[in-house]
Amino acid sequence: xxxxxxxxxxxxxxxxxxxxxxxxxxxxxTESIMNVFVPxxxxxxxxxxxxxxxxxxxxxEVKDCGSYVSVATKQLEARVYDGFYVDFYRDGKxxxxxxxxxxxxxxxxxxxxxxxxxxxxxxxxxxxxxxxxVQTVKKMDGDEKFYGLGDKTGFLNKRDYExxxxxxxxxxxxxxxxxxxxxxxxxxxxxxxxxxxxxxxxNTYRSYVNLGKENQAYFYYGADAGNLDYYFIAGxxxxxxxxxxxxxxxxxxxxxxxxLGYHQSRWGYDSADCIKKVAGxxxxxxxxCDTMHFDIDYMDGYRVFTWNEKDYGDPAETIQxxxxxxxxxxxxxxxxxxxxxxxxxxxxxIAGDYFAKxxxxxxxxxxxxxxxxxxxxxxxxxxxxxxxxxxxxxxDIGVAGVWNDMNEPASFHGELPSDVVxxxxxxxxxxxxxxxxxxxxxxxxxxxxxxxxxxxxPFVITRACYAGxxxxxxxxxxxxxxxxxxxxxxxxxxxxxxxxxxxxAGTDVGGFGADCTAELLCRWVQVxxxxxxxxNHSSNGSIYQEPWQFGEKTVNIYRKFVELRYRLLxxxxxxxxxxxxxxxxxxxxxxxxYEKDENTWNLNDEFLVGEHLLVAPVLEQGxxxxxxYLPEGIWYDFNTxxxxxxxxxxxxxAPLDTCPMFAxxxxxxxxxEVMQYVGEKPYDTLNMLVFPGEGTYxxxxxxxxxxxxQDGAYNEYAFTQQENGEVTMKMGKEGYEKPYKKIEYIxxxx
Numbered sequence: 129x130x131x132x133x134x135x136x137x138x139x140x141x142x143x144x145x146x147x148x149x150x151x152x153x154x155x156x157x158t159e160s161i162m163n164v165f166v167p168x169x170x171x172x173x174x175x176x177x178x179x180x181x182x183x184x185x186x187x188x189e190v191k192d193c194g195s196y197v198s199v200a201t202k203q204l205e206a207r208v209y210d211g212f213y214v215d216f217y218r219d220g221k222x223x224x225x226x227x228x229x230x231x232x233x234x235x236x237x238x239x240x241x242x243x244x245x246x247x248x249x250x251x252x253x254x255x256x257x258x259x260x261x262v263q264t265v266k267k268m269d270g271d272e273k274f275y276g277l278g279d280k281t282g283f284l285n286k287r288d289y290e291x292x293x294x295x296x297x298x299x300x301x302x303x304x305x306x307x308x309x310x311x312x313x314x315x316x317x318x319x320x321x322x323x324x325x326x327x328x329x330x331n332t333y334r335s336y337v338n339l340g341k342e343n344q345a346y347f348y349y350g351a352d353a354g355n356l357d358y359y360f361i362a363g364x365x366x367x368x369x370x371x372x373x374x375x376x377x378x379x380x381x382x383x384x385x386x387x388l389g390y391h392q393s394r395w396g397y398d399s400a401d402c403i404k405k406v407a408g409x410x411x412x413x414x415x416x417c418d419t420m421h422f423d424i425d426y427m428d429g430y431r432v433f434t435w436n437e438k439d440y441g442d443p444a445e446t447i448q449x450x451x452x453x454x455x456x457x458x459x460x461x462x463x464x465x466x467x468x469x470x471x472x473x474x475x476x477x478i479a480g481d482y483f484a485k486x487x488x489x490x491x492x493x494x495x496x497x498x499x500x501x502x503x504x505x506x507x508x509x510x511x512x513x514x515x516x517x518x519x520x521x522x523x524d525i526g527v528a529g530v531w532n533d534m535n536e537p538a539s540f541h542g543e544l545p546s547d548v549v550x551x552x553x554x555x556x557x558x559x560x561x562x563x564x565x566x567x568x569x570x571x572x573x574x575x576x577x578x579x580x581x582x583x584x585x586p587f588v589i590t591r592a593c594y595a596g597x598x599x600x601x602x603x604x605x606x607x608x609x610x611x612x613x614x615x616x617x618x619x620x621x622x623x624x625x626x627x628x629x630x631x632x633a634g635t636d637v638g639g640f641g642a643d644c645t646a647e648l649l650c651r652w653v654q655v656x657x658x659x660x661x662x663x664n665h666s667s668n669g670s671i672y673q674e675p676w677q678f679g680e681k682t683v684n685i686y687r688k689f690v691e692l693r694y695r696l697l698x699x700x701x702x703x704x705x706x707x708x709x710x711x712x713x714x715x716x717x718x719x720x721x722y723e724k725d726e727n728t729w730n731l732n733d734e735f736l737v738g739e740h741l742l743v744a745p746v747l748e749q750g751x752x753x754x755x756x757y758l759p760e761g762i763w764y765d766f767n768t769x770x771x772x773x774x775x776x777x778x779x780x781x782a783p784l785d786t787c788p789m790f791a792x793x794x795x796x797x798x799x800x801e802v803m804q805y806v807g808e809k810p811y812d813t814l815n816m817l818v819f820p821g822e823g824t825y826x827x828x829x830x831x832x833x834x835x836x837x838q839d840g841a842y843n844e845y846a847f848t849q850q851e852n853g854e855v856t857m858k859m860g861k862e863g864y865e866k867p868y869k870k871i872e873y874i875x876x877x878x
Contacts, residue, residue, distance in 0.1 A: 129149075129211045129212075130147035130148065130149050130150045130152060130166070130211055130212040131147045131148030131149040131150075131210070131211065132147065132148050132210050132211075133145060133146070133147055133197070133208070133209070133210050133212075134146045134147060134148065136190075136192075136197055136208075138190050141155055141156045141157070141183045141185075141186065141188075142154070142155040142156075143155070143190060143197070143199055143208075145197075145208060145212065147210075147211075147212060150166060150167075150168075150212075151166075151167065152164075152165065152166045152167075152212045153165040153166075153167075154199055154206055154208060154214065155183060156183065156186050156188050156199065156201060157182050157183045157184070157186075157359065157376070158182075158183075158184055158186060158201075158372075158375070159186055159201040159202050159203040159204065160201070160203040160204050160361065160362040160363055160368070160372060161182075161204075161359055161360065161361050161362070161372050161375075161376065162199070162204060162206050162216075162359070162360050163357070163358070163359050163360075164206075164214055164264075164356065164357075164358050164359075164360065165355060165356065165357050166212065166355060166356035166357075167355055168261070168262060168353075168354065168355050168356065169353060169354050169355050170355060173330075173355075173357060174552060174553075175330050175357075176332060176565040176568055176569070176594055176595075176596065177328075177330055177376070177377045177378075177568075177594060177595035177596030178330065178376050178377055178596065179378065179596070179599075182375070182376055186201055187201065187202070188200060188201045193207075195209065195210075196208055196209045196215075203218065203362055204216065204217075204218060204360075204362040205217040205218070205220075206360070209226075213225075213226040213228065214226055216325070216360055216362065218323065218362055221322070221323070223320070223322075223323040223325055223362070224266055224267075224318070224325055224327075224360070225266070225267045226264070226265065226266060226267065227265040227266060227267045227345065227346040227348075229345070230265075231259065231265060231342065231343070231346070231348065232342070232343050233258060233259070233342075234342070259350075260336065260350030260351055260352065261351070261352065261353055262331060262333075262335075262350060262351040262352075262353065262354055262355065262356050263348060263349070263350040263351070263356075264329075264348065264349050264350075264356060264358065265346050265347075265348040266327075266346060266347050266348065267345065267346055268340055268344060268345060268346055268347055269320065270344070271320050271321045272287060272318050272319070272320055272339075272340070272347070273285045273287055273318070273319040273320075273719075273729050273730075274286040274287050274316055274317070274318055274319075274339045274347070275316075275317040275319065275366075275624060275627050275717070275719070276313070276315045276316045276317045276326070276624055276627050276628045277291060277313060277314070277315065277316060277337065277624060277628065278309075278311045278312070278313030278315075278624065278625055278628045278630065279309055279310070279311050279313075279603075279605045279606075279621045279622075279624065279625050279630075279633075280307075280309065280621075280624065281302050281303060281304050281305075281306045281309065281617060281621075282304040282617070282620070283304075283620050283730065283732050284619075284620035284623060284624065284717055284719070284730060284731065284732050285729060285730045286316075286339050286624075287339055287340055288339065288340050288341050289304075289339055289341060290307060290336070290337065290338040290339065290341045290342070291307045291308065291336070291337045291339075292307045292308040292334065292335065292336055292337075293308065293312035293313075293314050293334065293335040293336075293337070293564060294308045294312065294334045294335075294563070294564065295308070295309075295310055295311060295312055295536040295563060295564050295566070295567060295592040295593075295594075296308045296309060296310065296536060297310070297534065297536045297538035297606075298310075298606075298607070299607050299641065301609045301611060301614070301641070301642075302608065302609075302614070302617070303613075309605070309606060310536060310567075310591045310592045310593075310605075310606045311567075311592060311593050311594070311597075311603065311630075312332075312335075312564040312593075312594050312595070313593075313594070313595050313625075313628040313629070313630070314328065314329040314330070314331065314335055314337065314349070314595065315327070315328045315329075315373055315377075315595055315628050315629070316328075316329075316337065316339075316349075317366060317369050317370075317627060319366065319719070319723055319729070324363065324364075324365065324366055324368075324369055324723065325360065325361060325362050325363070325369065326360075326361035326363075326369040326370075326372060326373050327349075327358055327359065327360055327361070328358060328359040328361065328373055328376060328377070328595065329349045329351075329357070329358045330357045330358065330359065330595070331351045331354040331355065331356075331357055332354065332561055332562065332563075332564045332565050332594065333351045333352045333353045333354045333560055333561055333564070334351065334352045334560070334563075334564075335349065335350060335351040335352070336348075336349070336350045336351070337349050338350075352560070353560065353561070354561065359373075359376055361373055361376075365723065366627075366719065366720050366721075366723050367710070367712055367720060367721070370627055370629075370710075370711050370712060370713070370720070371710055371711050371712070373628075373629060373711070374598075374629050374710075374711025375711070377595050377596035377598070377599075377629055378596050378598060378599035378629070379598065379599070379629070379631075379707060379708050379709075379710075379711045380598045380599075380629070380630070380631040380632050380704065380707050380708065380711075381585065381599065381708055382585065382701075382704050382705055382708050382830075382837065383585055383587065383602070383632060383704060384584060384585045384587060384832060384833050385697065385701060385806050385832030385833070386418045386419070386456055386528075386805070386806040386807065386832070387418075387419075387529065387587045387602075388660070388662070388697055388700050388701060388704075388806075389416065389417070389418030389419065389662070389693070389694065389697070389805060389806050390415075390416055390417045390418060390419070390662050390663075390664075390690050390693060390694075391417075391418065391419040391420075391421060391458070391661070391662060391663035391664070391665075392406060392407075392410065392417055392419065392420055392421065392663070392664055392674070393420070393421030393423065393458075393636075393663055393664065393665040393666075394406075394421075394423065394665060394666050394667075394668075394672070394673075395423040395424065395425075395665075395666070395667050395668045396423070396425075396666070396667070396668035396669070396672075397422075397423065397425070398425045398439060399439040399440060400439065400440040400441045400446045403420050403422070403446075403450070404446075404449065404450065406420070406674060407420050407450055407453060407455050408453070409674065409676060411453060411454075411804060413675075413676060413683055413687065414687065414804065415675065415683070415686060415687045415690050416690050416691060416693075416694045416802065416803065416804050416805060417455065417690075417804070417805065418454070418455065418456055418805045418806055419455065419456045419457075419458055419528075419529070419663075420450055420455050420456075420457060420458070421457075421458045421459075421460070421531060421663070421665070422440075422457060422458065422459045422460060423460050424460055424462070424497055424533075425439065426439075426440050426459060426460075429466065429498060430462075430466065430496075430497040430498040430499075431465075431466045431468070431471055431473065431498055432461050432462060432463075432464075432465060432466075432473060432518075433461070433473055433518050433521040433522070435525070443525040443526075444524075444525045444526060447525055447526035447527065448526060451526060454804060454805035454807070454808055455805070456528035456529065457526060457527050457528055457529075458527070458528060458529040458530065458531050458587065458589070459522055459527050459529075459530060459531065460530075460531040460532075460533050461522075461530055461531065461532060461533075461574070462496060462497060462532075462533050462534040462535070463503060463504055463506075463532075463534065463535050463537055463566070463570055464494075464496035464497065464498060464501035464502070464503060464534065464537070464539075465477055465483070465498075465501055465502050465503075465504065466498035466499065466500070466501055467493055467498075467499075467500040467501055467502055468498075473518070474502070476514070477502065477504065477514075478491070480510065480511075480514065482504055482505060482508070482510070482511045482514060483502040483503060483504060483505060484502070484503045484504075484505045484544075484548050484549060484550050484559070485548070485549045486548065486549065487547050487548075487549060489549075492544070492548050492549075494539040494540070494541050494542075494544060495539065495540040495541045496534055496538060496539060496540055497534070503537055503544070504570075505550050505551050506566060506569035506570050506572075506573060507550050507551040507552050507553060507557060507562055507565075507569060508551045508553075509553065511551075511573075512569060512572065512573035512576070513573075515570070515573040515574065515577065516573045516574070516576045516577030516580060517577060518577065519574060519577030519578050519581055520577070520581050523578065523581040523582055528587060529578075529586075529587030529588065529589070530574050530578060530586075530587070530588055530589070531588075531589040531590075532567065532570055532571055532574055532588065532589065532590040532591065532601070533590075533591050534591070535566055535567035535570050535571075535590060535591060535592045536563070536566065536567065536591070536592040537563070537566050537567075537592075544559045544563070545559065546558060546559050546560035547559065547560070550562040564594050565594045566592065567590050567591065567592030567593045567594070567597070568592075568593050568594040568596065568597045568600075570590070571588050571590045571593060571597055571600045571601040572597075572599075572600045574586070574588045574600070574601070575588050575599075575600035575601060576600075583834055583835070584833050584834050584835075585833065585834065585835065586600075587602070588600060588601040588602065589601065589602050589603065589604060589661070590602075590603055591603070591604065591606050593630075595628070595629065596629070597630065598629045598630045598631060598632070601632075602632035602633065602634075602660070602661050603625065603630050603632070603633045603634075603661075604633065604634050604635060604636060604661060604663065604665075605618070605621050605622075605625075605633070605634075605635045605636075606640075607636075607640045607641055607667075608635055608636050608639050608640050608641070609639045609640065609641040609642040610638060610639030610640075610641065610642040610643055610644040610645070610648060610666075610670065610673070611639060611642060612648060612747070612748060612749050614635075614639055615639075615648065615651060615652050615655065615747055616732070616733070616747045616748075618635040618652075618655055618659075619655065619732060619733060619734075619735055619745070619747070620717070620732050621635065622634070622635065622659055622660075622715050622735075623713075623715060623716065623717040623735055624717075625713075626660075626713025626714065626715050626716060627713065627716075627717070627720065629711065631660060631704070631707045631711075631712075631713040631714055631715075632660045632661060632704075632714075633659070633660055633661055633715075634656065634659040634660060634661025634662060634663055635655075635656070635659065636663065636664070636665040636666070637649075637652050637653055637655075637656035637659075637662070637663060637664040637665070638652050638653075638664050638665075638666060638673040639652070639666070639673075640665055640666055640667050640670075641667045641670060642670060643670050643671045644666070644670070644671065644673040645678075646678035646679065646681070646682045647749060647750075647784065648749070649673060649675065649678060649682060649686070650682055650685045650686065650784050650785070651745065651746050651747065651784075653675075653685070653686050653689045653690070654689055654745045654746070654787035655743075655745050655747075656689075657689040657690065657692055657693040657787075658693075658715060658735070658737050658741075658743050659715060660700070660704075660713075660714045660715060662693060675687075681784075684785070685784060685785045688785060689787070691802045694800065694802045694803060695799045695800060695801075695802055695815075696737075696797070696799060697800055697806070698798040698799065698800055698811075698814065698827065698829075699737070699738065699740075699741070699797050699798050699799065700714060700737075701828065701832075702738075702798065702826075702827055702828050703737070703738045705828040706738075714737065714738065715735055715736075715737060716735060716736040716737070716738070716739075717731065717735060717736070718731050718734060718735070718736055718742070718757075718759060719731065720736070721736065721739055721759075722759040722760065725759050725760065725775070727757050727759070727775075728757075728759060731757060733745070733747050734756065734757065739792065740791055740792050740795035740796075740797055740825075741766065741789065741790070741791055741792075741795070741797065742758065742763065742789065742790040742791075742792070743787065743788070743789050744756040744757075744780075744787075744788040744789070744790075745787050745788075746782045746787070746788075751782065752781070752782055752783050752784070753779055753780065753781055753782055754779070754780055754782040754788050755777055755778075755779055756777065756778050756779075756780050756788050756790075757776075757777050758772055758773075758774045758775070758776065758777075758778065758790060759774050759775060760774045760775045761774040761792055761793055762774060762792075762793035762820075762821060763790040763791065763792055763793065764790060764791050764792075764793065764795075764819045764820070764876060764877035765780075765788075765789070765790060765877075766789035766790060766791050766876070767786075767789065769819075769876045769877035769878060770877075771820075771877060771878070772790065791817070791819045791876070791877075792819070792821075793819060793820060793821030793823070794819065794820070794821030794822050794823025794849060795817075795818075795819045795821075795823060795825070796816050796817070796818050796819070796823060796825040796847050796849060796855070797816070797817040797819075797825075798814055798815070798816055798817075798825075798827045799814075799815040799816075799817055799874075800813075800814070800815070801813065801815075806832070810866070811868075812868060812869040812870065813868060813869065813870045813871070813872060814827070814845075814868045814870075814871045814872070815871075815872050815873075815874055816847065816855070816871060816872070816873050816874065817874050817876055818849060818853075818855055818873050818874065818875050818876065819876050819877050820853065820875075820877050820878065821849070821851070822849060822850060822851050823848075823849045824846070824847065824848050824849070825846075825847045826844055826845070826846050826847070826860065827844070827845040827847065828842060828843070828844055829842060829843040829844075829845070829864055829867070829868070830842040830843070830864050831864065831866075837863075837864075840861075840863040841863050841864050841865075842861065842863050842864050843859065843861055843862055843863060843864045843867055844859070844860040844861035845857055845858075845859060845860070845868075845871075846858045846859070846860040853875070855873055857871060
């Protein structure tokens with residue numbers, strides 16, 4: 129509590145408040161976004177998520193109303209009270225208020241109780257609570273639903289759960305009780321009956337979010353250190369909130385088209401011959417595939433930016449042989465640099481002072497795959513530049529994308545101590561402050577290096593990241609397992625990642641750890657085919673989970689859905705083009721577009737792909753029928769064209785080779801001919817799948833690889849369908865020199 133308000137002054141978009149104990153700020157960013165800032169640690173923002181100036185010239189009024197100061201735009205009003213309590217209003221109605229009564233903390237356990245619990249193997253830290261040095265507590269009215277927060281465990285609606293933001297390498301099977309995973313995205317969307325808003329808590333220290341679990345009267349955000357620095361985002365709808373958040377933190381850029389194809393990976397492909405055999409089998413079975421991933425064994429003793437020629441041959445020859453058959457190569461790179469005098473990257477890092485240090489000034493050493501290792505200090509611009517330049521080793525041998533792993537940062541000899549010395553751009557910092565942005569900064573360096581070396585849109589995958597990482601990288605949900613519960617969790621995880629700005633996301637199809645089954649793999653590929661990142665990946669020691677390992681029936685089902693993915697590539701690409709403009713994700717929970725429909729609020733087993741396609745995959749073992757909820761409107765079975773009235777449930781048949789899918793009335797969905805990989809032949813013909821009803825659709829086309837589209841080298845095809853089924857097309861933009869030679873209409877439904 130900051131005490132009584134003494135005075136305030138207006139400085140352009142910023143209102144500076146003076147209190148008895150601290151100073152504080154409220155800044156108008158746009159008409160619908162305001163920043164609340166208390167400089168406990170630094171006088172100004174040091175955001176890693178937000179780049180560039182986001183505040184724009186905005187008309188607003190500041191008025192002293194006695195008990196509070198009102199700061200109001202046309203869209204949003206903040207009322208600032210003594211103690212720097214800040215309440216937010218729209219159209220004179222309260223939408224979010226600070227909680228005044230103070231938290232009701234859980235009583236501490238006695239030492240005796242703690243000892244008993246420890247003796248029985250209980251985690252005595254679970255549920256621990258206390259006041260935090262940085263904290264904001266918000267009143268709950270009772271009808272709140274919470275979404276976002278990245279790839280947390282559990283269900284879509286996070287109400288009544290608690291979470292931590294601390295990037296964590298957890299190989300164990302993730303359950304609902306896990307409060308932290310690999311990513312820290314402290315962005316929360318709150319949906320109420322009469323309003324919706326978002327809050328982005330921009331603090332990189334370990335932080336805590338409790339969404340009514342502690343007390344139904346409030347939810348809170350707390351952090352171990354740093355500033356109180358949050359952005360309040362108002363809007364009429366959930367898409368407005370996602371748009372506001374991605375305006376602040378950046379939007380997923382348009383990827384190369386091949387990256388939307390199918391990827392095959394395994395930790396355990398321990399030679400070039402092994403990878404080539406797997407690639408060859410995909411071609412033999414006519415299962416489309418664009419990418420083979422190289423896990424850690426391709427390196428020489430796990431030394432980054434090296435190649436194990438003994439097992440993987442000449443790197444350029446190996447990658448070229450794959451390329452000749454239509455495969456791209458993606459190679460893993462971990463941050464840990466082997467402590468090995470004489471090894472070029474270690475020597476360069478020592479000479480350049482590139483590694484994190486102990487408080488005493490020695491280079492900090494822990495262990496990861498290479499053994500004793502040191503950690504690049506990615507907070508230093510010169511270190512990021514060095515790391516970016518090192519991508520040339522990979523690009524020169526033909527590598528098309530880079531997979532960043534172990535960048536929480538992970539370590540084998542216990543977590544890095546909080547006082548390990550890192551750098552925050554131009555000043556010294558600590559592991560405590562930089563931990564959650566370590567993977568973010570590594571991805572940024574990788575992205576910039578690939579862009580510089582190739583001139584193409586970089587393909588970067590990361591396990592760990594922070595808010596705003598979507599500008600540089602795609603993500604996957606880390607070490608999931610071959611469990612039905614993890615397939616079930618994949619849908620809300622990917623939907624919440626999309627709502628949190630990370631639109632290019634996927635899970636390891638089939639599960640990374642444990643052993644997959646034929647049925648589980650068949651059902652997982654039906655989710656993976658619609659996930660923005662579509663990769664089968666498994667762990668060394670688990671059974672191999674390529675589709676042919678499970679017999680012909682599995683191969684046929686797997687091929688069916690991978691081919692469907694390749695048919696729908698132009699639709700997915702259109703959604704990425706839209707995402708770059710609006711921030712809206714590719715894979716979406718139904719609540720995003722039907723927030724007034726209470727049937728969507730907790731819907732965990734269906735999702736939308738864009739607005740036009742609804743997917744209701746089977747997520748339970750042995751299930752051959754699916755209870756599907758269709759929201760308002762008319763819907764058509766994607767495969768049969770059967771017509772359904774919306775706003776009700778249907779029990780539909782879903783044998784193992786079927787994933788229930790529905791297109792909204794009036795939808796026009798672009799499709800391509802199935803190819804074995806992107807670029808096998810030119811995409812000369814566009815097929816438009818047309819479903820009955822009035823509708824419009826804009827299809828986007830460019831060269832699928834570089835940045836020429838940013839200079840206008842793209843085409844837009846505007847389609848219109850009348851109620852009588854007549855479809856017309858008009859070119860809205862003609863900037864790409866290779867338009868389609870033919871557009872064919874395929875009418876579905878009646």
